[in-house]
Amino acid sequence: MKDFNFKIPQNVQFGMGSLKKLPEILKENNSNHVFLISDRVLESIGVVKKIQDIIEAAGIKLTTYLEVIPNPTIDVVDEAADLYKKCEATSIVALGGGSPLDVAKAVGVLAKFGGEITDYEGLNKVPGPIVPIIAIPTTAGTGSEVTASSVITDESRNYKFSIVSYETLPKYAILDPELIMTSPASIAASCGVDALIHAIEAYLSKQASPFSDAMAEKAMELIGKNLRKFVKDRTDKEAACGMMAGSNFAGISFAWARLGNVHAMSHPVSAFYHVPHGVANSVLLPTVMEFNAITDKGRYEKIYNYIVEKNKETKNFKSEMLIEELKKLNSDLGIPKSLSDLGVKEESIEDMAKDAMKSGNVLANPRETTLEDMIELYRKAM
Template sequence: MSAQIVLPRIMHVGKDACLKLPDTLATLGCNKPLIVTDKTMSSLGYTAELTTILQTAGIHSDVYDDTVPEPTDTSIMGGVEMVRNGDYDCIIALGGGSPIDSAKAIAVLGKFGGKIRDYRAPRQVNEPGLPLIAIPTTAGTGSECTRVTIITDEAENEKLLCVGLGFMPVAAIIDYALTLSVPPRTTADTGIDALTHAIEAYVSQKANPFSDMQALAAMRLIGPNLRAVYRDGNNQPAREAMMLGSTLAGMAFSNASVALVHGMSRPIGAFFHVPHGLSNAMLLPAVTAYSISAAPERYADCARTIGVADAADSDDTANRKLLEELEALNRELSVPTLAEFGVTREVFDSVVETMAEQALASGSPANNPRVPDKATIIDIYRQLWS
C-alpha cells in the first residue's frame, strides 16, 4: 500500500539559516510578509533580527506578537483581523510550536474566514491559505514540517485538532542557533515532545517505510542528546542534533500520525493548561507500558535506537529498559505529576470522563498499537497521580 508524503517545498537547515529568509521569499514570489510570533521572541530580540534581515533586502514587514502558549480561538483573532484588513502575501511564523500553530490557523482563517471549529478534524483542510514560512526556535514540536495545528476552543475547553495540506508550511528555516537561549524547562518539555513524536510515529498503525526512516533517525539524534541540552544549553553540537531530530520527528508523525499519548495529552492541556510537551512527558511512560504488548518488536527497536538497549538484548529486555529509561528521564528532567503541577483531585475527578471522551474523539488513540476504550483511558489518566 502506498503512503502520501507531504513536506515543505523549501527547507534551509543549519546555523545562520535565517539569513536565507529574503531568498526564500523571492523564490516564493512574496514581498509583503506578516511576522507572527510572541512577546518572548520580541523581548529576546529575535523578531528585530528578522525584520532587520528583511529590511536589508528591501522588504517591509509587520509584526503580530500577541500569540500565547497553547493558542486559543481568541488569541489568534488579532492576527486573523490583520490578514483580513491588510494586503499581506505571506506569513512568517517565528517561535515554538504555539506561534507556528497560531500562524497556520491565521493563514487559513485570514484567507477563508469562519471559525477554527469549522476546520477541526475529521475535516481535511486542503485549501491553501497564505504561504507560510516557519522558523522554529525550539527543538520539539516539529510544527515547521507538519500539516497539523492545534487550537483551543475556549468556550468548550477543548483542544481542536486541525489537519490538512492547507496547514503545511511552504518553507521551513531550521536554525539551531535560535534554540541556544531556550531555558532548561522548555528544553526538557519540547525535547520529550519530539521524542514522543518519533516513538508514536514508529509504533502508529499508520506507520510506513518513509515515516519509519525519519522516526528512527530522529530517535538516534534525540536519545543521546536530550539530557545534554537540558544540563548545558550552550552545547551547540547537542542543540544541533536536537533541532534536526525534532524536524525529522515532525516529518515522521505528519506522514504517519501520532497515537494515544497525543490523544490523551490534548485534554490535559485544555483543562489544566499544562504545556503540551510536559503533558506528553507525564503520559509517555504509562501509555508505553499499556501499549508494548501489541507491538513488542517496534518498541524494542525504539529502545535500541535511543541507545538504552543493544542488539544482544531480547525484545522483552529491551522493552523493560525502555520503560526504565522513560521513567528515569522524567525524574531527571523534573517532570511533575498532575498533583505536583497544581491540579486538585476534586477538579480532576469532575472532568476526567470528559477528557477521555475528547481523547477518543480526536481519533489519535485509534492509531495506537493497542486501542483503548474510554474506561482504559480514564485508568491511565488516574495513573498520572502516582
C-alpha cells in the same frame, strides 16, 4: 508490506546561520509585505527584533503580531487574522514554538477562505492552498514546520481541536540551530521529550510505513544521543544541530503516521489546566507505553537502544526496561512525575477522557482503547 504514500512538498533550509537565507526566500516567493507572528517572550530576548531587522534590511514591508500565548485560543487566531487582512500582507513568517506556528496556519486559512476557524475543525476541511508561510522554529520539539495540523483551544468548550490538512503545511522552513541555543533548560527538556514522543508514537502507530519508520528511527537516534547533552549545555553546537534535525524528522514521521494515546490525552490536560503541551506529553508517556506494551513486536527494544545513556545492544530485553528508562529520562531532565504534580484533579478525569476519545490519534494507537481504558490511564498517570 501494506500500501502507503508520502510526498515532500516543502523547501527546508537547515544549518547554523541559515536565518540569513530569509530575504532570499521571501523574494523568491514575491513577498512584498510580510506578516510576522510570534510572542512576547521571544520579543523580550531579542529574537523578534533579529527577524524584523533582517526583513526590513531587505526592503520588505513588515507588520508584526506578538500576542500569541501557549495553547493559543480562537480569540488569538481571530485577532491575528483581522490584523492580517487589514494590513494587506502577502505572506506569513511564523517565528517560535508550536503555538506561533499553529496560529500562523490558522491565520493562513482564514485569510484565504474566511469564515470561522471552527469551520475547518477535523480532517481535510481546508479547500485549497492557504497563504504562504515561512516557518522559523525556535524550539527543538514541535516539528510543526513540517506537519499538516494546527491545534487551537476553544475556551467555550474547554477543548483543544485540530485542523488537519496538508494544505496548511508551511511552504518554507528555516531550521537554524542558533535559535534554540538560548532556550532555558526547562524548555529544552520538555520540547525535546515532546519531539522524542512524536517519533515514538509514529514508530508504534498502526498507520506507520517504511517511510515514516525511516524518519522516526533517525529522529530517535539523533534525539536519544543529544537530548541530555543539549539540556545540560545549550551552547553545545553539535547537540543543538542534532536536536533541531531530530525534531524535524520526528515531525515528518508523525505527519504521515499519526500519533497515539499520549497526544490524545495531553490535549485535554492542556485545555483543562493550561499545562504546557510538552510537559503534559512527557508525564503521560511512561503510563501509555506500559499500556501499549502487550502489542509490542520488537520495537520497544529498538526504542530503548536509541535512548539508553550507553547506546548498546541489550540482552534479555523486557518492555519494563523501556518504561523505567523513560521514567529515568524524565527525572534526569527535571520533568514532574505525575499529573497530580501538574495540578490535575481527579474530578476532571472523566471529562478529559471523553475529550481524549474524540482524538483521531486514538485510532492510530497500537492498542485498541475504550473510554474505560482512557479513564484508567489518567488515573494511573495521577
